Amino acid sequence: MLGLDLTLLHLTLPALAADLQPTSSQALWIMDAYGFLIAGFLITMGTLGDRIGRRKLLLIGAVAFAAASVLAAFSTSANMLIAARATLGVAGATLMPSTLALISNLFPNPRQRALGIGIWATMWGIGYALGPVVGGLLLTWFWWGAAFLIAVPVAILLLLLAPLLLPEYRAPDAGRLDLPSVLLSLAAMLPLVYGIKQIAKSSITLDVVMSILVGVLFAWVFIKRQRRLADPLLDLSLFSNRAFSVALIVLLFGLFAVGGTMLLVAQYLQLVLGYSPAAAGLWMGLAALAMIVGGTGAPLVARVIRPGFVVAGSLALSVVGYLLLTQLAPGAGGVTVAVAALALAYLCNGTIAALGTDLVVGSAPAEKAGSASAMTEMVQDLGISLGIALLGSIANAVYHRSMLSHLPSHLEQGTREAVVDSLWAASSVASELPVGLMAQTQAAFMAGLHSAAMFSAASVAVLTVLSAVALRHVGLTTPKDGG
Known part of the structure; x- marks a missing residue:
């Protein structure tokens, strides 16, 4: 359910755009407000789960998630949908660390825990990868809002089964939740995110610089406060463990590349090759099978090969995939290259999600499992959302510059703005364009995709080298006491 919501709109965006008429900036916020708000609240919710009970927080979040999904499904404006997606993010933040922390409670044996987390990461990854497929198929039969309603029966099932099947866990002697730290964490992240998005989309302006400086200032105040608190919202001592820190970096930047690539490939299949949303989703679903291989196979391989080398090898394969994307062309055969490239990226995604998460959670004490789980979820969601925002914006900036230099002067103002804005906006006014201009918009989009893929590669x-060097001493996953 949570993975689906991160990518559900990749193939429904054109239909959604035709209905709600969002600007390119609003479209990006619709795509990534969910992931950003999850990332913003994960530390808070992970710590809250340790205090009030991880199962209890899971159930509260399920109710909120279902309600926000209904609101999103019946949104009547772009801003309303952005607000609904943001609410989904806050609700999702209660669910993600609770599920992962409960797995650490269920499986204290390192070998079992590693495989359990691998299966957990695979389930999340399947949902994440099937988002475009499900969105495309639903769009064939229903309107775009139906995609959100999938969460409602899933949440109801969770409410019915969790009290019967899941144990409750509450950290002993847990302190109170520090509300100033919660506010500081949000005040740090949101301005930083806004500034990064605006730089990638347009240029460096005074308000963008001020936004980033405000975010950095609040981040500094947040860290200073955590160091003074006896029971901090974020236990900074966890970062003294090198495996913990490097695994977080790998998760952040590895999924950064995957998140943006998925969005661009989805647009390429629909708007350049002309596939229907359902057909494009099926092609992307075929590539997603590699994620299952990575998520379930990596913990088994890590029993005989050091985890750092397994992670580095998967990252190196994904570099090959991103380089393949730089060779994409509008003509025939492009779908084969796109699927192969995406499969390599997905293989890496499954591997680093499974092994990186296990390294992070396994290095934390049991009473901090919720906080550690929140950290791994935060960097994964932030990485995907930043990838969507930054790589999408890099591609859009290249497109924008290219179209400004090839735009006929006689176009009407509304048509002109649509053509310059983005390929999906230009596609909505294709019947009004002169002969050859639509081909030019596709070429401009391809140039942007190539630039984003090269940046990812x-x-x-760099991440491949870092993981091979910094994680080379991390031991093999073995059971305690020879069990």
Whole structure:
């Protein structure tokens, strides 16, 4: 359910855009408000679960998630949908660390825990990967809002079964939740996110610089406060463990590349190759099978090969995938290259989600499992959302510059703005464009996709070296006491 909501709109965005008429900025917020708000509240909710009970928080979040899903399904404006997606993010933040922390309670044996987390990551990854497929199929039969209603029966099932099947866990001697720290964490992250998005979308302006500076200032105040508190919202001592810190970095930047790539490939299949949402979703679903291989296979491989080398190998394969994307062309055969490239990225996604999460959660004491789980979820969701925002904005900036230099002067103002804005906006006014201009918009989109893919390849190549060097001493996953 949570994975689906991160990517459900990838293939429904054109239909949604035709109905709600969002600007390109609003479209990006519709896509990533959910992930950003999850990331913003995960630390708070992970710590809250340790205090009031992880199962209790899970059930509260399920009710809130179902209600917000209904609100999103029947949104009548872009701003209303953004607000609903943000509410979903807050509700989702109660669910994600609770599920992962409960797995750490169920399986104290390291080998069992590693495989359990691998299966957990695979389930999340399947939902994340099937989002475009489900969204595309639902769009064939229903309106775009139906995609959100899937969460309602899932949440009801959770409410019925969780009290029967899941144990409750509450950290002994847990302190109170520090509300100033909660506010400081939000005040730090949201301005930073806004500034990054605006720089990627347009240019460096005074308000963007001020936003980033405000975020940095509040982040500094937040860290200072955590160091003074006897029972902090975020236990900074966890970062003294090198495996914990490096695993978080790998999760953040590895999923950063995957998140943006999924959105761009979805648009490529629909708007350049002309596939229907359902067909494009099925192609992307085929590539997603690699995620299952990575999520369930990596913990088994890590029993005989050091986890750091397994992570590095998967990252290196994903670099090959991103380089393949730089060779995509509008013509025939493009779908094969796109699916192969996406499969390599998905394989890496499953591997780092399983092994990276286990490294983070396994390095934390039991009473801090909720907080550690929140950290791993925060960086994963933030990585995906930043990837959607930044890589999407890099591609859009290249598109924008290219179209400004090829735009006929005689176009009407509304048509002109649509063509310059984005490929999906240009597609909505395709009947009004002169011969050859639509091909030019596709070429401009491809140039943007190539630039984003090259950026991903370079950043993940650096990450490959980092993981191989910094995690090379992390031991094999073995059971305690030879069990």
